Amino acid sequence: MTGFELGAKARAAGYRLQAQDSIGSTNAEALSAAAGGDPGGLWVVARQQTAGRGRRGRPWSSPHGNLAASLLLLPDADPSVSATLGFVAGVALSRALATVLPKGLVRIGIDGADAADGSGRVALKWPNDVLADGAKLAGILLEAGKAADGRQAVVVGIGINVVAAPEGLPYPATSIAALGVSRTAEQVFEVLSDTWVEAFALWNEGSGVAAVLEQWRGAAAGIGAPVAVTQDGQTVRGIFETIDEAGRLIVRANDNRRIAITAGDVHFGATASARS
CATH class of the missing domain: 2.30.30.100 (SH3 type barrels.)
Structure with missing residues (x-):
């Protein structure tokens, strides 16, 4: 038993869950599920990734106790529109962190900005990072593949530094624990699975991209700077x-x-x- 559970909204929306303690790559596992005929709506989650990757194929380590989560989708949308699902993930992450982090610890959104780099708040950094006090707290990676029936498959990969930030990075990174908050990967995922439902409903198979981007801008780091x-x-x-x-x-x-x-x-x- 891993202890991971979907939130109530995610369960009601029909999402499914495949959870492991440790995995090579949740994105790779989700893409494999698509090729094997999975109908989509599948979350693949783990407390540790041993062969994760970031943008442009860069390696991304995930210490045990962090959250690695990938969602398999078969969107009925043009690939150029499906590419905006990364912004859906950003909105969902911003909402999840607003719930997970105690009010007043860091401010959420542009109204709480202390600096262009997001210092003093949780902020979305284009195109796929989440910052807390200017340091990377989470990242998003979209990957495309093919379903067994030839349809487009999109995997939304989300990594959150829950208990520790990877070391030796060329940029500052932080974790929920480093912010002085005790949360588990399971607790964070349950909230995220529900905020995803809300943000994905706003996207509405691509017809709501403008509404999603408006919300994303409201939590963005650096606009005007x-x-x-x-x-x-x-x-x-x-x-x-x-x-x-x-x-x-x-x-x-x-x-x-x-x-x-x-x-x-x-x-x-x-x-x-x-x-x-």
């Missing part, structure tokens, strides 16, 4: 204006061009303000 985005060795610096209707980051560059960015590593603060 200097930002630097690096991709393939090239860096764009300017002001983070907004997220557009397709989920792209819009930067007003230092030469006043308005640039839409689909992927890249985002930096705030002194790094963002530096001139090339």
Whole structure:
């Protein structure tokens, strides 16, 4: 017995659960389930990942006691629309953390901003991170595959540092425990499974993308502040204006061009303000 359970809303919505203590990769397991004929709506969760990965295939370790969770979906939407499910996950995570963390510990959302990098609050960092006091607390990874019948399969992978943050990272990271809060991976997942139901209903098979992005912006780090985005060795610096209707980051560059960015590593603060 792992102790993981779906929340009441998730159970009522028909989601299913496959839980393990330790696993290689919850995303890989969910993609395998899709190829094997799973109809979707399956959460694969574990307290530890031994072969997890992040964006662009980067390795991502998950110490025992953290939460690794992947949701298999077979969305009836164009792949470009399905790509916005990462923002659904961000909204669900923001709502879950607002429930899990004691009120007043860190503020949730843009109204509580103390700094562009999210210091002093929980904030969503484009495209797929969640920050607490400016340090990475959680990450999201979307992966696409094929269902057994040839339909599009999307796996929404979510990793939350519950008891410890990975060491040796090139950026600051934190955990729920480091914030002084005692929670288990099971407790966090139960809440997350229910907040996902709410956010996914807002997405509504892609017709509610605008509403999801509006909520995402409300919890975002850095809007209106200097930002630097690096991709393939090239860096764009300017002001983070907004997220557009397709989920792209819009930067007003230092030469006043308005640039839409689909992927890249985002930096705030002194790094963002530096001139090339």
